[in-house]
Amino acid sequence: MPTGTPNTNLSEFSPEPSIEPLENLPDEAEVKEPRIAPSELTGMLEALLFVCDAPASPHQFAQALGHPEAEILAGLADLQGLYKQTGRGLRLQERNGRYSLVTAPQAAGVIEAFLNLDLSSHLSAPALEALAIVAYRQPVTKSQVEAVRGVDCGGVLRTLLQRGLIEEVGRLDTVGRPILYGVTDFFMQHFGLENMQELPPLPSTDADTLWAATELAEE
Known part of the structure; x- marks a missing residue:
């Protein structure tokens, strides 16, 4: 049991800062000083990414950690570089300005075997063609896919x-x-894409056909 006098002033003790829930945090403008040291930023970003149940924005991370969004983005880039350079089984995935932690593409086979999944069974050529139309022209309707x-x-x-x-x-x-x-x-994770900009560019003739057909179906 700890010892001390009954007159101990509890206000003298400073508990370690904790990371508040994202939804309860003040606006970025209200953050007075960093909640963590700059040297800890990458590690804390990794921790938040691990516990997030949905992709989160740099603004949310900035609120949680008390650092400007520019520093958050730099920390995310550092974390992604660390994963790639050291051959880790994790990657950062960015979509619509939000980030999440996913498994690396090279780990797919091991994960499927470990979990007894069959995610890598081949898609038919028609399914792959439809998937490509959705990926390059999203959002699309069924009739727009059929028009192509x-x-x-x-x-x-x-x-x-x-x-x-x-x-x-x-x-x-x-x-x-x-x-x-x-x-x-999951599409992005399955095909090893960190963001939609990594989709390979379509040949100009295919792109023209895709855009023309889907725009015609919209009319």
């Missing part, structure tokens, strides 16, 4: 939904309000 492929795509879109490679992202504001589809974070 020239055939009914209901079956392949259901397959892609079941595989978790695409998802419903909204409704098109037109007659019937058709569903809009986009690719998922």
Whole structure:
């Protein structure tokens, strides 16, 4: 048991700072000083990424850690570099300005075997073609995908939904309000993409065809 006098002034003791829940933190302008030392920034970012149940923005990390967003972005870049240079099994994934922690592409086979999954079974050529249309032209409707492929795509879109490679992202504001589809974070992880800018560019003729067909279907 610790010893001390009954008149000990508890205000003299300073507990170690803790990281507050993201939703309870003040605006960035209200943060007076860093909650952690600069040398600890990368490690604390990694900890927050580990416990996040959804991708988080640099602003959220800045609120939690008391550092400017520019320093947060630099810390995220340092963390990504560390993962790549040391051959770690983790990667940072950025999508729409939000970041999450995912497994590295080279770990996919080991993970699938360990969890007894069958995620790497081959997609059919029609499914891959539909997936490419969604990835490059998202958000798209079923009719827009069909305008490019020239055939009914209901079956392949259901397959892609079941595989978790695409998802419903909204409704098109037109007659019937058709569903809009986009690719998922799992799509990016499955194909080893850190962000959508890493999609290989389409040949100009294919890109022109894709854009023309989907725009025609919108009319």
